[in-house]
Amino acid sequence: MKVWSDCAPRETPQHVMRFPGRASVYEAEDGFTLIELIIVLLVIPMLIFGVTAAIIASLQNQKHRVTNRLSDTADASIASAYFRRDVQERPLR
Numbered sequence: 001m002k003v004w005s006d007c008a009p010r011e012t013p014q015h016v017m018r019f020p021g022r023a024s025v026y027e028a029e030d031g032f033t034l035i036e037l038i039i040v041l042l043v044i045p046m047l048i049f050g051v052t053a054a055i056i057a058s059l060q061n062q063k064h065r066v067t068n069r070l071s072d073t074a075d076a077s078i079a080s081a082y083f084r085r086d087v088q089e090r091p092l093r
Contacts, residue, residue, distance in 0.1 A: 032040075
């Protein structure tokens with residue numbers, strides 16, 4: 001029968017060995033460092049700003065294209081109205 005003292009000692013992980021006097025405190029290093037949080041809090045808004053600016057620019061470009069097409073349509077209808085009147089007023093030879 002094995003006794004607890006006969007078992008081989010557990011190997012200590014590398015991150016525990018960095019702090020030999022405080023191994024129990026530093027066994028679980030979960031979470032983020034302050035630098036990681038600051039970087040994330042700075043990078044994410046920049047990415048959101050870039051995507052939002054691109055979307056707004058494309059929507060404004062689309063709006064200008066629609067306005068130009070409507071203007072061209074109005075110009076074409078005016079020209080066709082004048083053309084029809086001019087043709088009707090011109091005497092035949």
